[in-house]
Amino acid sequence: MPTSPQRRLLVTSALPYANGHIHLGHLVEYLQTDIFVRFQRLRGHQAIYLCADDTHGTAIMLRARAEGRSEQELIAAMREAHLADFTDFQIAFDHYGSTDSPANRQLCGELWQALRRRGLVVTREVQQLYDPEAGVFLADRFVKGTCPKCGGGDQYGDACEQCGATYTPTELVDPVSTLSGARPEVRSAEHLFVTIEDLHEFLAQWTRDSGAVDPRIANYLSGHFLAEPLRDWDISRPAPYFGFEIPDAPGQYWYVWFDAPVGYMAATEEWCRQQGDRLDDWWGRDETGRPRAEIHHFIGKDIVYFHTLFWPAMLEAAGLALPTKVRVHGFLTVNGQKMSKSRGTFILARTYLEHLDPGMLRYYYAAKISGGIDDLDLNLEEFTAKVNADIVGKVANLASRTARWLTASGLSDSYPDDGGLFVKAAADGETIAAAYEAGDFARAMRIVMLAADRANAYIDAEQPWKLAKAGPEAAARLQDVASVAINLFRQLAVYLAPVLPQLAEQAGALVGGPIRHWSEAARPLAGIPVAAFQPLARRIEQAQIESLVAASRSAAEASPPAGSPVLQTSGASTMDETPAAPPSADPAAPLEAEPLAEECTIDDFAKVDLRIARIVAAEEVPEARKLLKLNVSLGGDVTRTVFAGIKGFHEPAALVGRLVVVVANLAPRKMKFGLSEGMVVAASGAGADGVFLLSPDAGALPGMRLR
């Protein structure tokens, strides 16, 4: 295969929000990007890896306010923490910027002017509710009031559960801010919109034909957003807002999703300034309209929309280079489930680093990442087994078991006959490289491990330990066998270098010096010294995993969840905190499937207002798979509508009249079929199909509190 000419690649990961710490979920993206970049460099290409903290928006503003410090202090502290985490995971950014930088402000302005020149910006009055006490405009979910159509109380700002009407929050009767409890004012504010529909044709064509977007994603886009006119993109937020004020619209700030992707460019600009390079060489187009460099964006599947529609639209409008490839990955699950604080599987990068070697996770992720958008599962048992078997047992072991025989003699003067092993693995080089290039790291790892298996088998067949005991006449043969083993080891270290930079360094220190190029895997070494062997990687012990999980549980306790108040999924039938049962002959499966939640205080418990309630009405929701619509009475004339996930387990008619336990102060949850104003407590879990409602002893009355 001919050597490809040097490529120039600009590679990014999505910008982490400066509102929380890096966790193992984030690392799925940063590690795979880092592996990709290191691979490209090893192949001799110029690849720069750029990223930045995403710093703007309401969430940052509110959090800084709550912590009694400035936004700048908050984002500076978070930036430091992010950088430490990335560095310790051996993620080698060429530059790590911030969206709150002069360079970003400048570039936002330039892109903005480009949008203006193209006539893509329009201004419209927007009526919005404003909380005079909190001093912020309120999103729909922060307003409650009485439905203007049917008079139903306690409804959210956008739709009424009782009559199904939809409306704007300004139409609500007696609105209340859920932030402060104050009565919001209707304020009129100017918003700026980008008429992205003007680029509809371009976007439809680009997503379909450019090769930048996976066909599955392109298909999804064409069926959703591109199937109808694209709505104007509301790109501004009125003060107060933490962000950049729009130069030609005083009092208006760019929405965070405008300045975040520009942060890719700002980071490039800052890097260029350090290097004496030009931004245009990376983001510009040449005379023929072709991009001057490749641009690869690694993102999670949740932000596809921004990177395949808005961002290309902005770049196109500004006449800049469009992304070469938008590489989309799924989310992380741990032990097959969403990361959970109470299970101790919500693991921060820092917590991991306190217990385990970053290389282990780098390898495990690499072995699981195949370039698709499916979620990636971190199974802790498999993690332990795989890393121990592959990295320690196979690869590191090659050097560990043979290097000692070469410390005195060095490698044989010419590479011995190894039965074609080295050549065979060298021939795999291009296949492995193609897999890396395609983002199918799992395939690359499989091929590498097969080579490691062959190498170990070779050592077993040659039995160098017998040669070592055989005396001087076997010395040359011993040196040859060990030289083969060490060469095969170093060859693997080259292939693994993008994933395990540490191992590559150690291999270089052992023999042959730093690994600088992929082609080193094709040339065996001979006649050079071998350093004294240093242990390369330590096995993962079960106890380390256990203490990592335990530490993650207590870390979750110590730091309350950061970020926007995201509601839990369908507020139906499961509870996280189940009381412990006395030991018995009952099966252990339910408890094992869902271990006890972390300890909570009596005050924590008191936050949950559990009440006895009587089901006064129950009806099928024909379109719902799992839900029944219940109306429950808390006594007197207080009733609640609750959607409970018990369809199929209970007949509606049989439920009417019975007493149940409800979570009475649960935040209402808008569901497809209406608003759910609470949750009926029921038991469920492993070991049995079904959802089991709780009933009180005789004598209990609706409205009584559980304590």
Add this chain to the structure above:
RNA sequence: GGGCCCGUAGCUCAGUGGUUAGAGCAGGGGACUCAUAAUCCCUUGGUCGUGUGUUCGAAUCACACCGGGCCUACCA
């Protein structure tokens, strides 16, 4: 309800039309003792979700169904 993905050995997966379907881990047996109880060899284990079709030939293509997941459901 709509869209997409997946269903292959106990587990994790490879194999996308062509000889008797493979790997790793786990299980069983053996070898070795250089190595971090690592390594090597042998071995148990599969109606390739089900059915129908296309084909000389189907894990692979088509259709239907069953099961699991993700995304949507007038939010971007």
